[in-house]
Amino acid sequence: MAAYTVYLDQVFLGNLVMNYAILWSAAKLGRAPAGRWRLAAGAALGSAYSLALFFPGNSFLMTVWFKTAASIVITATVFAPVSLCKFLTCLGCFYLSSFALGGLTLGLIFFSHSGRLASYSGLGGIIAEHFWPGIFLGLAAFYAAAKGIAALIKSGYFENLFNMRLIIKSDGGWIKVDAFLDTGNHLKDPMTRRPVIVAEYAVLKPLLPEEARNCFEREGEPDVWGFLGSLGDKNYASRFTAVPFQSLGNVNGLMVGFRPDEVLIESQGRQVRVGKVVIAIYHKKLDPGGSYHALLSSELLAPVS
Incomplete structure (x- = not known):
C-alpha cells in the first residue's frame, strides 16, 4: 500500500x-x-x-x-x-x-x-x-x-422566477396584481383546504363590498369576526371566511379570507387558470418597496409549469 x-x-x-x-x-x-x-x-x-x-x-x-x-x-x-x-x-x-x-x-x-x-x-x-x-x-x-x-x-435576471402577475376576477370585476412566489406560504383555508394567496387590501379594494372597507380602513387591527358578522345574510357573505395564520410574535392571527370567481397567472405571454383558491386580505404593505402586492403559494404553480 x-x-x-x-x-x-x-x-x-x-x-x-x-x-x-x-x-x-x-x-x-x-x-x-x-x-x-x-x-x-x-x-x-x-x-x-x-x-x-x-x-x-x-x-x-x-x-x-x-x-x-x-x-x-x-x-x-x-x-x-x-x-x-x-x-x-x-x-x-x-x-x-x-x-x-x-x-x-x-x-x-x-x-x-x-x-x-x-x-x-x-x-x-x-x-x-x-x-x-x-x-x-x-x-x-x-x-x-x-x-x-x-x-x-x-440585474433582475432571476426576477421572473419569483415575480409574476395575477388576474383576480370576482362578481363581474377584475384586477391585476403583481405577486411574489413565497415558498414559505403554506396557508390553507381550514374549511375547504384550498391554498391561500395573501394580498394587500389596497389592491383588492375594488372587488370588496362596503363592509370590508369599513373594516380595513379604520384604525388598528381589522376585526375579523366583527366583519363576518356584519355581512348577515347578504348574497356575497358566503365568499368570506376566516383564515388563521402564525407569524413571529403572533401565534393566533386571523385574516379575512375572500373567495374570488377566478384567478389567472400570467406566464410567458399566456394566462393560466389556477384551481380554486382563497385570498387572505392583509391590511398593511407586504413589500415596503412596493415591488409586489401579493404572496403566491408554490402549490399553485403546478398548472403553470
Missing part, C-alpha cells in the same frame, strides 16, 4: 481558510450578520474537528450524529443568538456552502492531476500533492461564481 505524509499544520490552515469562506458564504446566503472574529472562531472549531480525525481512536468523530452536532456547534458559534427558524436557515446555508465549495475544490484537485490513478489507495496522495493549488483555485472559482450570481440577481 502506498504511504504518504500528512502535514497537520497544512490540514489545519487549509481547513481554516475553507471554513471561513464557507461560513462567510452561509452568512450572505442566510442574510445573517456575522463579525470577522465570530467567523474566525467558527472556522477554527471546524479546523480543530478536521485535525482530530487524524488521531487514533477517533471512530466516534466520524458518526453522523457527531458530524451533525459539530455542525450545530459551529453554526451557533457564528450566528447565535437567533430565532430557531433563522438558525435552521443558517445551518442549511452552511451545509449548502460546504458541499458546493468542498465538491468544487476536490473536482479541481483531480482535474489538475495529469497522472493515472492506479487504485483508490492513491487518492490521499493526489489530494496531498495538489492540496494548496486546489484550495486556492476552489476559492477563486467559488468567489467568482458567487459574485456572478449576485450580479445576475442584482
